[in-house]
Amino acid sequence: MPTLILSGSNVRDLLDMKNAIDAVEQAFRQLAHGAAQMPAKSYLVLEKGDFRAMPAAIAGAVGIKWVNVHPQNPARGLPTVMGSLIYNDPDTGYPLAIMDATGITAYRTGATAAIASKYLARKDARTLGIVGAGRQAYTQLLAHAELFDLEQVLVYDLSTAAIDRFIADFPQFPVKASRLGEVAAADIVCTVTPARQPVLRKEWVRPGTHINAIGADAKGKEELEPAILKSAVVVVDDIEQATGGGEINVPISRGLFTESDIYATLADIVSGKKPGRRSNDEITIFDSTGIAIEDIACARIIYEKAKQSGKYLSIDFIEG
Numbered sequence: 001m002p003t004l005i006l007s008g009s010n011v012r013d014l015l016d017m018k019n020a021i022d023a024v025e026q027a028f029r030q031l032a033h034g035a036a037q038m039p040a041k042s043y044l045v046l047e048k049g050d051f052r053a054m055p056a057a058i059a060g061a062v063g064i065k066w067v068n069v070h071p072q073n074p075a076r077g078l079p080t081v082m083g084s085l086i087y088n089d090p091d092t093g094y095p096l097a098i099m100d101a102t103g104i105t106a107y108r109t110g111a112t113a114a115i116a117s118k119y120l121a122r123k124d125a126r127t128l129g130i131v132g133a134g135r136q137a138y139t140q141l142l143a144h145a146e147l148f149d150l151e152q153v154l155v156y157d158l159s160t161a162a163i164d165r166f167i168a169d170f171p172q173f174p175v176k177a178s179r180l181g182e183v184a185a186a187d188i189v190c191t192v193t194p195a196r197q198p199v200l201r202k203e204w205v206r207p208g209t210h211i212n213a214i215g216a217d218a219k220g221k222e223e224l225e226p227a228i229l230k231s232a233v234v235v236v237d238d239i240e241q242a243t244g245g246g247e248i249n250v251p252i253s254r255g256l257f258t259e260s261d262i263y264a265t266l267a268d269i270v271s272g273k274k275p276g277r278r279s280n281d282e283i284t285i286f287d288s289t290g291i292a293i294e295d296i297a298c299a300r301i302i303y304e305k306a307k308q309s310g311k312y313l314s315i316d317f318i319e320g
Ligand SMILES: NC(=O)c1ccc[n+]([C@@H]2O[C@H](COP(=O)([O-])OP(=O)(O)OC[C@H]3O[C@@H](n4cnc5c(N)ncnc54)[C@H](O)[C@@H]3O)[C@@H](O)[C@H]2O)c1
Pocket: 069, 071, 074, 080, 081, 105, 109, 131, 132, 133, 134, 135, 136, 137, 156, 157, 158, 159, 162, 192, 193, 194, 195, 199, 213, 214, 215, 216, 217, 288, 289, 290, 291
């Protein structure tokens, strides 16, 4: 039987942001209704970075992503986050495809944040603030541009080279370099840094803001001053992952936040079990750690399209 081998550029051809958003939202609905399975990701921590194993099954699709986070990689010309994904036949276990999951990770992370914004941001949100202009920031902008009429995109990074690159790469959007305090005052703020100390201060965040806290996805990482969490409606992607390594992990370990302070999971909100934003003044936060159903939902689209086109490399991988 053939196994498709799909490179990063193949994946880029086969996945677009609109499809990613639809597939990921559908996967969250399935999760809410017990039609998806996913243990919390398991971590392997090394000196210079970490690895995560992320298996999941959604209706008709199953697989596992193996992904790293090595923050010093850009200086070596490599992405911080790189992934590989094995996509299997749910009935036999056969590996139907092995694909690059670096782009999948970026697309599904952006897609998930935009879905959170759809339910949690104000309907009239027009300004997007991005803190950290690295790899994941690109898909935060692309995904939000699918769902919102963005009048202004404000961006801040410690590195002016990263800001200049980001602005140059998006001539089609109104992107402007700004001070951190101005970025934090946007209608929707996405924090996408590997920070281990709060970057965003409470005094900068306006009532009615929605924050996607993306960067903290492992123990010890945090981007928001804990006081912001205390005064906000906090939604997580997965309770176990968020308490162990999401934005709330450090505040929990310091006794500044508790699991019972979590308002809902994103699956609860997307499925209508709990309402999203309830007033124009509340500050809402989506604590994203990245969950495996997001990857498998995108892998499914990629596999189905690749199989249909018949033009991608396949090999006899398993000896019968
Ligand atoms: N939640 C998820 O699903 C998910 C998915 C992928 C990556 N991540 C996390 O997102 C973070 C960013 O990943 P990436 O691939 O974009 O990394 P990257 O290295 O490409 O970019 C990070 C950017 O943040 C900037 N930065 C670092 N510290 C900063 C600070 N204090 N203030 C402002 N800017 C700062 C860096 O200069 C860099 O431009 C990582 O922590 C990664 O683990 C989360």
